[in-house]
């Protein structure tokens with residue numbers, strides 16, 4: 164049975180436009196370790212199960228696989244037209260310069276084999292003066308502050324040129340979004356951030372709601388199993404375990420359902436067919452007030468910090484971004 168995924172609306176060049184609330188994530192450890200790869204056949208499996216939204220990024224090196232899967236799905240008739248899919252990709256920090264933004268999206272489109280993406284995000288509010296792909300430890304001299312106005316102009320140009328339907332940001336604090344809103348001709352449609360029951364992000368969710376920006380939750384299961392970028396605090400959480408047991412659901416479903424009830428969209432990654440299905444089976448039941456209260460009480464702890472992931476030593480620019488995201 165193919166599950167139909169509900170949609171939420173975001174701003175776009177065509178006015179309000181629907182986005183499927185659950186995206187299949189495609190960030191894997193291969194970015195750093197080369198351990199796990201994304202094959203087009205896995206993504207075809209996801210389309211068969213019902214996924215229509217794919218979340219990729221230049222830095223994940225998964226755009227080509229996503230593109231091959233799309234081409235195959237269209238050719239085989241699994242998807243009737245490109246309009247049936249929603250593709251998100253992201254501007255990597257080494258292209259966060261006014262003159263590099265349009266070439267970067269064009270390269271992503273080439274990788275994807277597409278004429279446009281549905282959503283293009285600034286991956287981090289950070290500029291890296293290094294051409295190498297991200298390998299997890301950036302030299303200090305390669306780190307620079309982003310010129311937000313100039314880069315956002317580049318993002319707006321991407322949308323004006325029809326290379327993307329919507330533009331947005333990722334890992335942005337409300338302070339940085341306010342900065343964009345002060346000069347934007349096209350306001351951001353989306354802010355993609357780390358969010359799950361262990362990092363509930365209530366303040367930024369409220370800020371985005373007030374400003375008509377859809378929040379997308381990444382690492383909704385804590386990135387479980389990803390030794391480099393993830394943790395197991397969500398998947399081993401006793402509160403979620405107890406609720407899952409009493410409701411006859413899996414812990415992952417409780418976490419995803421909780422996110423859905425917060426009014427956000429979700430990027431969740433699974434390359435296992437049963438878990439792909441399970442993660443979509445969250446739309447015909449609700450959490451009770453008591454369950455929501457218990458989840459509300461979970462001690463909060465953010466996982467992803469630039470310092471410790473991208474650099475090992477202190478760096479002022481990264482420290483500022485890390486502090487703003489708390």
Ligand SMILES: NC(=O)c1ccc[n+]([C@@H]2O[C@H](COP(=O)([O-])OP(=O)(O)OC[C@H]3O[C@@H](n4cnc5c(N)ncnc54)[C@H](OP(=O)(O)O)[C@@H]3O)[C@@H](O)[C@H]2O)c1
Nearest residue numbers: 188189190381382383384385386388415430431432433434
């Ligand atoms: N904007 C950003 O900076 C940013 C950062 C991180 C992630 N993201 C995006 O968000 C996506 C999702 O985040 P994520 O990949 O960090 O982590 P996640 O979706 O929270 O967790 C993925 C892990 O959970 C496992 N899993 C999935 N469903 C499960 C289930 N029902 N039961 C048990 N285990 C399950 C997966 O293993 P199996 O594959 O074996 O099922 C995988 O190891 C990424 O792929 C990426 O597209 C964006």
